[in-house]
Amino acid sequence: xxxxxxxxxxxxxxxxxxxxxxxxxxxxxxxxxxxxxxxxxxxxxxxxxxxxxxxxxxxxxxxxxxxxxxxxxxxxxxxxxxxxxxxxxxxxxxxxxxxxxxxxxxxxxxxxxxxxxxxxxxxxxxxxxxxxxxxxxxxxxxxxxxxxxxxxxxxxxxxxxxxxxxxxxxxxxxxxxxxxxxxxxxxxxxxxxxxxxxxxxxxxxxxxxxxxxxxxxxxxxxxxxxxxxxxxxxxxxxxxxxxxxxxxxxxxxxxxxxxxxxxxxxxxxxx
Amino acid sequence: xxxxxxxxxxxxxxxxxxxxxxxxxxxxxxxxxxxxxxxxxxxxxxxxxxxxxxxxxxxxxxxxxxxxxxxxxxxxxxxxxxxxxxxxxxxxxxxxxxxxxxxxxxxxxxxxxxxxxxxxxxxxxxxxxxxxxxxxxxxxxxxxxxxxxxxxxxxxxxxxxxxxxxxxxxx
Ligand SMILES: Cc1cc2nc3c(=O)[nH]c(=O)nc-3n(C[C@H](O)[C@H](O)[C@H](O)COP(=O)(O)OP(=O)(O)OC[C@H]3O[C@@H](n4cnc5c(N)ncnc54)[C@H](O)[C@@H]3O)c2cc1C
Ligand code: FES
Ligand code: FES
Numbered sequence: 001x002x003x004x005x006x007x008x009x010x011x012x013x014x015x016x017x018x019x020x021x022x023x024x025x026x027x028x029x030x031x032x033x034x035x036x037x038x039x040x041x042x043x044x045x046x047x048x049x050x051x052x053x054x055x056x057x058x059x060x061x062x063x064x065x066x067x068x069x070x071x072x073x074x075x076x077x078x079x080x081x082x083x084x085x086x087x088x089x090x091x092x093x094x095x096x097x098x099x100x101x102x103x104x105x106x107x108x109x110x111x112x113x114x115x116x117x118x119x120x121x122x123x124x125x126x127x128x129x130x131x132x133x134x135x136x137x138x139x140x141x142x143x144x145x146x147x148x149x150x151x152x153x154x155x156x157x158x159x160x161x162x163x164x165x166x167x168x169x170x171x172x173x174x175x176x177x178x179x180x181x182x183x184x185x186x187x188x189x190x191x192x193x194x195x196x197x198x199x200x201x202x203x204x205x206x207x208x209x210x211x212x213x214x215x216x217x218x219x220x221x222x223x224x225x226x227x228x229x230x231x232x233x234x235x236x237x238x239x240x241x242x243x244x245x246x247x248x249x250x251x252x253x254x255x256x257x258x259x260x261x262x263x264x265x266x267x268x269x270x271x
Numbered sequence: 272x273x274x275x276x277x278x279x280x281x282x283x284x285x286x287x288x289x290x291x292x293x294x295x296x297x298x299x300x301x302x303x304x305x306x307x308x309x310x311x312x313x314x315x316x317x318x319x320x321x322x323x324x325x326x327x328x329x330x331x332x333x334x335x336x337x338x339x340x341x342x343x344x345x346x347x348x349x350x351x352x353x354x355x356x357x358x359x360x361x362x363x364x365x366x367x368x369x370x371x372x373x374x375x376x377x378x379x380x381x382x383x384x385x386x387x388x389x390x391x392x393x394x395x396x397x398x399x400x401x402x403x404x405x406x407x408x409x410x411x412x413x414x415x416x417x418x419x420x421x422x423x424x425x426x427x428x429x430x431x432x433x434x435x436x437x438x439x440x441x442x
Contacts, residue, residue, distance in 0.1 A: 016316055089329055090330055
């Protein structure tokens with residue numbers, strides 16, 4: 001259906017971006033396909049092998065899933081930061097991803113978690129790392145007729161933790177000026193694997209391998225944290241606007257990266 | 272585009288309507304069904320004046336399409352008073368002067384009711400977070416928070432009385 005429509009065609013998930021853009025007259029869709037009644041897109045499955053979150057699952061529903069919140073607190077808290085309770089009742093992680101705002105809250109946390117998107121079309125299905133979906137502000141790599149069916153999070157080893165932090169001028173209902181997501185796994189008290197991701201400091205969320213390397217092998221001591229912060233700041237290509245200057249965003253990125261790593265480390269049981 | 276025919280339940284009553292596919296639930300409620308207690312502040316999800324519940328969850332009706340609610344259950348402010356008797360939240364909003372112009376009030380009442388249904392004993396911080404999706408340009412919020420706190424206390428006392436009465440009936 002999406003493929004054969006000649007005019008502008010959109011998937012409708014929670015509509016918290018799409019309906020705003022329609023109201024503001026930015027888009028005039030000829031076709032909207034509501035995915036909320038498709039059973040495969042409506043459910044969460046969670047097992048030792050991994051977690052699958054259907055594309056139509058709302059932020060509120062995700063937050064109420066205790067087992068997922070325990071396994072992936074960072075991903076869940078990031079998703080629950082989107083908007084008010086009213087917005088939470090409707091918004092989806094996939095809508096957040098596909099809207100492709102550089103400041104989207106769930107995206108850095110998903111990328112840090114190593115999440116993959118299951119992309120379906122009339123002709124097939126492919127699984128794509130989340131960081132490959134957004135190509136620029138408002139732009140994705142999805143082809144016409146392609147829809148994301150679900151987000152898949154990998155199996156979670158013991159002694160793992162993740163965290164997401166954003167900096168906003170207010171305490172609720174605001175767009176991130178800078179954000180950071182960190183996911184890590186420990187082995188004998190030391191960080192064995194880590195992924196560090198920044199949001200709102202470049203046209204897309206950025207995975208910062210240098211920041212992960214700075215803490216891998218460490219017990220997250222001062223020196224490692226300092227190197228992580230420096231790597232985060234170095235990875236920023238932010239914009240200058242009324243909500244934050246380049247210098248400010250660059251500095252805050254380092255601080256948030258550090259704090260998110262500390263929370264993830266604690267959650268993984270590190271001392 | 273052709274109109275969509277929708278059957279739904281609003282405040283417990285079966286309702287049918289037809290609307291263009293791009294029409295918001297807010298427009299349907301106000302302009303087609305005459306439920307003008309639902310207010311439009313911004314139309315873009317920011318102010319919460321248009322809050323209703325959809326299958327028990329609080330939503331901005333300006334960010335829901337009329338066409339999406341087929342087979343669902345909607346509650347609006349019009350259903351809050353029962354048999355002509357105001358809900359304790361409504362009483363307390365009046366008592367605590369938690370409104371001035373009143374355009375935000377139906378939205379606040381819906382949001383506060385959802386909060387108290389889930390969490391009968393919210394802290395002040397929980398109340399403020401739960402109402403963060405509702406904007407008020409008149410009251411400065413404090414009076415609204417007090418009204419919700421007073422209602423929570425009142426409803427808890429009512430619950431206690433009820434359960435005591437049940438116990439004494441049994442014995
Ligand atoms: C008041 C308010 C506050 C907000 N606050 C925040 C915030 O704090 N942080 C934040 O990050 N965002 C915020 N947002 C933006 C928005 O709520 C989020 O981006 C939300 O996650 C979008 O999800 P949705 O399901 O509503 O998307 P929709 O609006 O349904 O869709 C968004 C886009 O993604 C596409 N899409 C959706 N699902 C799929 C799919 N399965 N496959 C392919 N394409 C798809 C749609 O076609 C559309 O282009 C806010 C919005 C409002 C109105
Ligand atoms: S009118 Fe819907 S949130 Fe303002
Ligand atoms: S009473 Fe006027 S906006 Fe709240």
